[in-house]
Each structure stands twice: as structure tokens, then as C-alpha cells.
Amino acid sequence: MKNKSLVSIHDITKVDYEKILDLAEKFEANPKRKTLDDFVVATLFFEPSTRTRLSFESAASRLGAKVIGFTDAATSSVKKGETLKDTIITVSNYSDIIVMRHPKEGSARYASEVSPVPVINAGDGSNQHPTQCLLDLYSIRKTQKTLNNLNIAFVGDLKYGRTVHSLVIALTNYKTTFHFVSPVELKLPSAVKRHIKEKNLEYYQYTELEEVIPKVDILYMTRIQQERFSDPLEYERVKNIYILRNKMLDNARKNLRVLHPLPRINEITEDVDNNPKAYYFSQARNGVYVRQALLTTILGVDVKKGTTPQI
């Protein structure tokens, strides 16, 4: 993966992302390794995403890299009408790697084609967000001690939720049994289901949340994203449909963990937070380790020595 962009989870193999997960474990054991002292990481956020940006910037800072960039297209030359291509080529002169979030789907692929330095996609519209997928895999593996033969439930917006699509496809490599809980209008797209069928894996669909809880090892909750709806009435109909409350976890398996890509609005009540089964805040912390692993892998730095190989 050295010097390669990461645009889509489809770009990397199971072997690649397991290497990233293994390396992330080392960073979790010791996050402060100044392995990127001589590097500049650019974070270009054409739409605001505080969480993802801070996670990447924290990862880069803990590795000793300098971070440059902008947090909103309104404060960059995009406002003056600069094309994405010009912005990317210009910033590539100032940095060794570009982390990019952009509201248009396909923008990250395009950026990776025009950029002389590697590009990490930190979300392109509703399309891909591969580092979220990697940190979800890391969180599942860490809490269940394996990725194989798990029962995993996805709850909420399964139609527009890009994190769900990428994670489902990645999990088809691991004999997963899928349980999908969503309102009819937000069902998982058939293109994603096709990946499951191709691997001959089982999946079940539900409209009620409670019946699925005792059956699964991972309960992956999602926010119903208002910004993905073109019809406000459709949003109003479904926005409060699934709310996880603490007492609903009484019959859950002991090893069950609740995941959520965050931010949550009201789909998990606060009384769940103190339940040992709640894992979403730890999941967010894992994002830093996974992004440290990814930055060092793509920049080709040897983590054991903790220094850049001298030429």
C-alpha cells in the first residue's frame, strides 16, 4: 500500500486491511511514536466534519507530523471558484499526503488521479469512507477477539448510510451472518445484498429492533441522516423509528457490543452509555490508532525503528 491512495474499501484486499489492523494494535499499545517527524499531512475538508478531521489530525500529531489544511470550503480558495483539480495539485506541493473530505461523490477518486501525492478519502458525499470501515473492523475484532462467524445487526438508515455499505461488504470476507433492521423505505440497496449472495452468506431483514437484539454479537446503530433526504416528509416519518434504551439490552448476549459511527442524535439513549456493552466512544478512540497505522503504511515508514529509513 506504500505510496498508494486509499479511496474505497474495494481498493484494498483482506490481507491489506488485516495488516493495518495489526499495526493499529501496536499503536494502541503505544500511541506516541514520532515516526512522521519529517512529514507534512494536509487535511482538506471541503465540508465540515469535526470528528473525522480531529481524529486524523490527532493521529498525525501523535506521529510527530505537521498538519496543514482547511476545515471548511468557505475559508479556502474554492470559494473563489478554484477547481478541485487545481486545489489538489497546489496542496500536493506543500504536503506528503492529502486527507480529503468532500461533499461530492467520486471527488476522492478524481483527486487521487490528479494528485502526485497519495490521497486518503475521509468521506466523499454518500459514497465511501474507508477509514471508518477500518476502525469499525478493528472495533469488532477487538471486542469479539475474531472477525469470523459473527452475527452482526445493522440498524437504522441502511439505504443512505455509506459506513454500513462499506462495512457489510468488508464483512462478507468473514462468514458473517447479517441482520438488517430498517424501515421499508431505508432498506439496504440490492447492490450491497448482491455481495452477500455472491459469498453465499445468510442475511435477515427486520422492521422491529427488539427481536434482533438477543440474536447478535454486534449491534451497529446508525443515525438517520437528515442531510441525505430530499423529501423532508420522508425524514419526519422515519427519524425517531429506532431508539435503543438500556433495558432493551437485558436479554442481549454477554459479549454483545453496541457500535455507532457517531454523532448520535437520539437513537441511543444516554442511559446506555454506562452499560459495559456500550462501545461507541471506545470505537471513536480506535479511529486514531487505525489512522496512525494507515498514515505510516502509506508513507512507507518503518514503525519498529520509529524513524524514516535514511537514504
Added chain:
Amino acid sequence: MAKQNIRKELKVSAIENGTVIDHIPPQSVFLVIQILNLNKIRNQIMIGTNFESRKFGKKGIIKVNNKYFESEEINKIALVAPSATLIVIKDYTVVYKANVEIPDNINKIVKCINPNCITNHEKIPSRFSVIDKDDLRLQCHYCEKTTKGDNIQFI
């Protein structure tokens, strides 16, 4: 009776040099005209449709004098008239005949159906891979969304 005497009269006259596009589904004839920009060229063109066809029942045919097409232009035809036959005529003789084929990749000619795709907002030539040739479906190289055959729009 000699064979040539029972041969039916050609409904559209032969051309000396140029291209014949045969076996076009009648409902696609006007799409083919539009896609190939035949309404904008100055060559002589003969257009026929709803002719009887042994293979397809009804068919359309287009003959363009003194015009030969690039393969990229012919790719466009395959999307709306996969059954079409391409015939190249030189000096009243068929020098090349082939069925048009849906290619594996379709570049520059189709617009991505996703209004939020970056190709609809910056000057980027579109790129698609054909993920299903029978039940025509194109996947955008950039936004990864699928465009079904019925929804294809040409640039």
C-alpha cells in the same frame, strides 16, 4: 427462374461509399440519429424504419454517404441498439461487416445519473464500467453509482 429475378427490390437504394447501420430496433432509430449527431452533418443520409426483418420482426436502417465512424462513436450505438449491424461500403462493395458490441468500458459519452457525482460538477470526462451487458448496467468509475440501461443519458 433465375435467383436474381425473385430478389425483392431494395427499399432503400444502395450507396457507393459510406456506412450502413442495419437491424436497428425501430424505437431506437431516432435515438441513433441523435447520438451520432446525424442531424448536424451535411452528408446525404437515408433513413428507413419499420421494415420487415426475418430476425427481429421490424427493423430500422440508416445509410450515411461518404462517412466512416470511429469505434468510440459506434460504442454509443451499442447502448441503444445492441442488435445493430455495422456495414462499411466502399465502391458498392461490403468491405467490413460486424455486429456492434457493448464495450467493457464506456468513456466520455454517458452522463452519470447521480446529480451529486463530481463528474457533473467539474470538467471531468465520464468513465463507466459495464457491469451487466444483458440487463444493461453501468457503474460510474468515480461515484460508484449504477446507471440502468433505461436511464442512460448521453452527453
